[in-house]
Amino acid sequence: MIHSTALIDPAARLADDVEVGPFTVIGPDVEVGAGSRIGPHVVIKGPTVLGERTRVFQFASVGEDCQDKKYAGEPTRLVMGDDNVIREGATLHRGTVQDRGETTIGSRNLFMAYVHVGHDCVIGNDCILANQVTLAGHVHLGDFVILGGLSAIHQFCHFGAHAMAGGGSIITKDTPAYVMINGNPAQVHGLNLVGLRRRGFSNEALRALGEAYKLVYRQGLTVAQALTEIRARFSLPETEAFATSIEASTRGIVR
Incomplete structure (x- = not known):
């Protein structure tokens, strides 16, 4: 052989x-x-x-x-x-x-x-x-990450579990768990809902992650304020993983 x-x-x-x-x-x-x-x-x-x-x-x-x-x-x-x-x-x-x-x-x-x-x-x-x-x-990648062709990640960046980057993305900041990003520079485009459903995430978890996502990206809060709100409202392991992936960022998160 x-x-x-x-x-x-x-x-x-x-x-x-x-x-x-x-x-x-x-x-x-x-x-x-x-x-x-x-x-x-x-x-x-x-x-x-x-x-x-x-x-x-x-x-x-x-x-x-x-x-x-x-x-x-x-x-x-x-x-x-x-x-x-x-x-x-x-x-x-x-x-x-x-x-x-x-x-x-x-x-x-x-x-x-x-x-x-x-x-x-x-x-x-x-x-x-x-x-x-x-x-x-x-570079650190979590579990179940998908990176589209020709995408590139800058040194020391963290890319969260179950997150996805579209082809050709240039990623210079940390990517929270569960989100989709795309572009140069990469920008966030919502949760990776298709991937999460395929992996069996419950409807309860998906609803909670949707609300947590809005707190970070849609409500005009600072990151610290958003994390406080997420932990006050939710006690699911999925939302905690989302918050932890943001909290651990040292390069700032993709917006």
Whole structure:
């Protein structure tokens, strides 16, 4: 299941059933979990951990040295969970010692063609990054995030769970959970109601989130006033997650 032209360092640790295509290069300190399939012309550099059933398509570069000019060869890491799909030409970089020293990616994520994940990013579970999405260093994505093709996120930005960005969005501020944004610069366009309904959010939660959204974006309140009102009116975990994602912002939220 390992092609004769693949170059695999003896220090790499691959599960017994891992498939590796022709002309792929896997370096030392790389661990690949069971059931994974690595396509042709892939480069994986360590320290990197790929979980079970990872699928990597041709010409992807996984675990490469980051592009931060401060990087001086330190042994930083890329760690990914299970069932991730990395499509053609995607580039996923390791961390830096100036941050966590690790780029961390959860499970069941889809990285479409030519996606770039910069150093020290933290990505949750079940995210979809469409073609040519670019994450600068230190970006955090929550669970179930969807980023449209050609969208880009500025370094240190946080993008909340279940939020969605339309194609070509330029995102320079933090995005609260559950909202939809689009444009350059990105602006908010309501809640991601279609996505929330598909994921089984209750009508009660959707109504409460709608009211909470209006408090932040429609009532002319300051962020602090809106958060106080949300917590006074609602006690649902969904509204608290919405408020917390706003409260945690250090770059200001998308408006």
